[in-house]
Amino acid sequence: MASKICMNVLCGSKSSIQWKKGWKLRSGGSATLCDKCGSVYEQLIFCDTFHLKETGWRGCSSCGKRLHCGCIASKSFLELLDDGGVECISCLRSSEFSYIRRDEEPNGCGTWSADNVGETQSTSLGNKIDGIDREKLMYFGISMEGDRQINLLQSQKDDTNGSLRQIKREQVMSPIGDVRSTGFSNLERAFIGSLGQNCLSMTLGSPSGTPNLALRVPGVLVDPREQNKLASPFQQGPKSCHVAPKPLKIGPGSGSGSEASKDVLPQVRVARPPVEGRGRTQLLPRYWPKITDQELQQIAGDSNSTIVPLFEKVLSASDAGRIGRLVLPKACAEAYFPRISQPEGLPIRIQDVKGKDWVFQFRFWPNNNSRMYVLEGVTPCIQSMQLQAGDTVTFSRIDPEGKLLMGFRKASNPVTMQQENHISAASNGTLPNENFVSGVIENQPVVSGYSSRLRSLKGSTGPQLSAVSEHLNSANGDISWRKTEEHAGWPSEGLPMQPLLVPEKKRSRNIGSKSKRLLMDTEDALELKLTWEEAQDLLRPPPTVKPSIVKIEDHEFEEYEEPPVFGKKTIFTARPSGGQDQWAQCDSCSRWRRMPADVLLPPKWTCVDNAWDPERCSCSAPDEMSPKELDNFLRLNLDVKRRRVTASHRQECEPSALDALATVAVLGDNGGDPGVPSVATTTRHPRHRPGCTCIVCIQPPSGKGPKHKPTCTCNVCMTVKRRFETLMMRKKKRQEHAVEIAQKKPNISWGPPNKDEVEGESVSRCKMLPLDPRDGEARPSDEFETGGGRSKTFADQATEINMGQIDLNCDPDRDQVELPQPRSSSMPVSMTSLVKVATLPLDTYLKQNGLTSLTCNHQASLSSHAAVPQEVSSRDNEGRPPPDENDVTLVQEREMEGGNEGHCVQDQTTDDANLGSIQSLQASYNLKSEKKSLDDDIGSLQ
């Protein structure tokens, strides 16, 4: 009779447990206990051929067919049920409960089943026992020949003493193996250690032994076909994956010790479609593991194991909270975790990258008609890894053991994140396309306990990376690998270290795919943005690839097959004679050297490399520019960069010309919504009916959706074009009319502008409006006004309206007059410029309409800021019949006035609310006439 070994980690007694004849695998809670420590005896590991025969292990739960060792060893004829039973494969396949087919299993070795037959309601202890049964079943896949297993496990006994009588969940959840394995290179010991825990393990059904592991299974009979399937899950390949995941087989000759291979391995952090799991549902890309081959190699260490990335998840607040529950994506749980039929689930053993084993309760909650899978008891692990919300946990599988491996990536704090992002991008010496960037910009990988390896990684990444890293250092001031390593939080001894330079308040943000989880301080986003802008300076087209010219909307774009590469930061200047010069700063002497504009410099460049100016090809050569010139040169460059960033921000805030026109048209139709502040802008407009074909409904949300080509003849584009033409026509008419008025009243500047100011600028002016999101200050008046106070054209007004953002929730038939809303804070303008453009035209307007009394109102309004617009609005009707609520025209006019105030007036300061009211009148005047004209034109055109 073969010896039995208590699988209690601290006991490991081999001889104190005797096999009990007649003992059944499905013990139904009557698990055999270790005589020494009282732990549940880990029977199944020792269910070798002999024992099975001897004990007369019962057969299939369904058909009663006797199972014998050969079947069990090969696992060709039976399935193990997670509630402790077995079924022969034929019954299982015919059973409606058979959900696991071997060819669907992620590792080909899972034998989880969901048969509830005969399962008793588990109590706390029952769970444990039940879990032990399952565990036994799990280990069943590792059938061993009695004598060999003893030798293999003998070492375990030596370092496992003590007792653990009481099995409590907390204890079960506590990590084990930390004593015996301090690093992942000790995978063998860790793995053996994992055998000693009363819980499930992903070692289930490991089909074959691994030569380098202590737990070798030389005697296992494995169906070659099955073996092929099981041992190489990737060979099956995801059926619908775009990119075949590449397993990293670590073995002799290709082991991690090969620095060369490290260098060769790509460092691209790209989401890999994981190996297809049990479930049929495709894993969401959000959960695709984004782990580099090199990280895989780091994790795998020197073992012969294959690390198969399965999935990853960004920790939510509740995941990382004290509650200790990690919600698992359903698809992932069902694909890669054991199948569970009861909400209580199973204890499951997961190894972290330090080699430490953790045992979590894998369970689910009924949720609607679905399930919600959670890992319970993760708090110690989370704390050990110092994970917080926003960090990412990764789940991989160690093949062929089939063991689960949990890694993590720390989410960087906003400050360091950008740095790390740069480093990540730089690590490949390239910057990727957008998709790639999105993968890079997430988190910085951390392989806990391997900071030393990370250091070696740094050293092994080649000169280009180092140079880029240094360059980034110089470019951003404080970017350094050292920070990255520190932030990794794992010193070389494998103990967690507090992440440095991480402000707490900025660490608590979730970073995920959902908008709710994408909470990021605007300030942070700005930082990232700015830094990215700076990164643009470093980008160069790939030197060896010629671009293809693509013309989009009359703009030519160079399209490269390859991603841009990092180059040295240079400055371009325009020559008076035409053409450009490029200036680069020597990394050694910091002198600026001139060179042709089309030169692509490597990240690290010194005067010695200056092949274009023989006189200045050494650091001893003087500067070409005088200090004063150099100062101006740098200042100019700084200014240009600042303007570019500002323009970029402005462009981000402004809609496209098409959007602007559409918006103008919409406003013309609806008159805007006076009651909704601009900050509440939304693209929803629930008042419209489904199927509504108005331009609001047919226009894709601003900034979203595909841009239409200039030649597009879709309904949207045709409408916009038609309206644009109408707009232009009306402008011209008004312009002519204004000229006549101007001839009569030459001192009036409000009204139609000069022809050359109007033609073709109604849209382009959108980009010229004063807006500086950086500091909220008004732009210089000379940028705002043309000459001595450029008149506001309708286009300007419309643009301002547009920039104020129209709420598409506006109701065209709105029948209430609302108070004007505070004006948008994003539209600061010069006070003086507003006075210039506002007061004079008002006079004109008043005189034209014989509303002289408004001047008094204006005066009054100056002393009464509150409710001024309303007063003005009402008094605007002086001299007219009393307002009739049934007078639709009047109501609409009033709406428009209010609407214009809400969207059109740009001044933000509260002191000039009166001025805003004046402007609103002006705007409403213009808009009313524009609207009427536009409607007329549209009507005539239709």
Add this chain to the structure above:
DNA sequence: GATTTGCATGATCTC
């Protein structure tokens, strides 16, 4: 009273 546990709800995402 604190903590754990199980469920419900609603926001968000995907099809």
Add this chain to the structure above:
DNA sequence: AGATCATGCAAATCG
């Protein structure tokens, strides 16, 4: 519209 998932909340349990 249905599925998914983060999280809130109340009941249960524990100290």
